[in-house]
Amino acid sequence: MSIIWKGVMPAVTTPFTANDELDLELFKVNIKAQLQAGVHGLVLGGTLGEASTLTDKERRILTREAVALADGKVPVLMNIAEQTTKAAINLAKTAEEDGAKGLMMLPPMRYKASDAEVVAYFKAVANSTSLPIMIYNNPIDYKIEVTLDMFEELLKACPNIQAVKESTRDTTNITRIKNRFGNRLAIMTGVDTIALESLLIGAEGWVAGLVDAFPAETVAIYELQKAGRIQEAIAIYRWFMPLLELDINPKLVQYIKLASTYTNIGSEYVRAPRLVLQGDERKAIIKIIEDALKTRPTLPEYKHLNH
Template sequence: MIKWEGVMPAVTTKFTNDDTLDLAMFEKNIKAQIDAGVHGIILGGTLGEASTLEQDEKETLIKKSLELTDGKIPVIMNVAEQSTKGAIGAAQQAEKVGANGLMLLPPMRYKSTDYETVAYFKAVANSTTLPIMLYNNPVDYKIEVTLDMMEELLECDNIQAIKESTRDITNVIRIQNKFGDRIKVFTGVDTLGLESLVIGAVGWVAGLVCAYPAETVAIYELVKAGRIDEALKIYRWFMPLLELDISPQLVQNIKLAEVATGIGTENVRAPRLPLQGAERERVLKVIGTAMKNRPELPEYKNINSVV
């Protein structure tokens, strides 16, 4: 069982200078996420450079995350494959290694029809007992999970949540109006995080949380407590950083931010390369300005605890 709510970072994968997994820095980052109060860890997403990871590396990351979280929060593995067979294999292997849940993308590279997309999702869901969060991002992946498609997909009991990244936040309300609590809606776009939470999203699959876990969780907890003005103050400061997430170079951007906060390195895996030239200077300026004006956070960790 996963409690589908709260801030779940789509964590970056840390690499050494020799292009192997940097488990020491990975551990430092995950510990910072846990200390800040995140509600789950998502591995191997776009930010995690999933398409460049080998199967044994994915298994290593799952095992290390399970060790660090120690059962306190769920470890969720992303599944993004080109074939249904490959996705089923990846889901089953993640379950075997011990992952607590899955985030499931539509087929990669091929723009499947609605019928094919539903068949793909159902085949994967029916191949595992793990709870699943669907990832709905037609902007980047050109495939939208519509309400009609969701209705079919919810025949699978283990499809329980959706990462809503259409950029149309009213979709949060549409999904909840149609399905109630049957499917838990997370926002998946950093620059729409606060707004989506205010109108009813139960959680936030976040990117800049990788570098700024406390600020991200504080916004969530303050919104949940109805302290919108305090959350908005942090969010206004955060927005120039959050805009670094909606870029093809989001991995490089966020890894630069992790360097600034001391919980990451700039190493990426080719074909990605560190930012160069004017774009690098622009991103460093955004990060530098934010670091100079980093807000003092209110005590947020226990404000929603039931006494």
């Protein structure tokens, strides 16, 4: 399966049990809910997947489980967020062996690499695998920006670098990318709070966060805007915005996992050093979730609008 870079691709959470083990039963519940809602791909081991806390063995288990559940209907992607080029190449290799159809890749972790080092890192991994790659460009959270000049070099050298998860939070970057690269670099918006506007000005898809709790609403926004039913998409988006803002907080993992407990497709267990929410912060997030559920919109039939 070559990847069609479009639609909603959840950055799925990794569910844990109270004993800090993978909760594969709940993982299945969530993945099935995503597929039922009509998502177009699944991204494992991203920020929301608590990538930095997973062992190699756990990653492989999650990949195989997701591939089995997706059953060829949508591609499964594994995120690469490693400290060394060697480890990144190894993860690309095992992801491919386990059935992943693509990779999402962050620049090197911890070390603030130079532009040349970042380009060399991406090239080394891209040249080690046949899998298509989406570069995750998130300078706000990860402190390294992949500039358009860097993309120019990468696109010339690596045909399997095909997409960017655009998380600079600057929507004008979408137009810059389109003006410079046309359709050579697909754009997947990576920030929930600017997702609809990003789609309307040229992003092909949405690597989403709150989709982990509200899959149908997320896919409905994508499908409605694609069908030109913009006002309906905007109405759902406006209802959704207080929830979407949970995606741009340092505690997005805890917030989104808590939200998923209210829709019965997740649990709030996180892996230490993260801790479940307590006190006033917990009350504030619960209020946002409960207020949204009270006014949850009735969705139009959205699944077959664009087929």
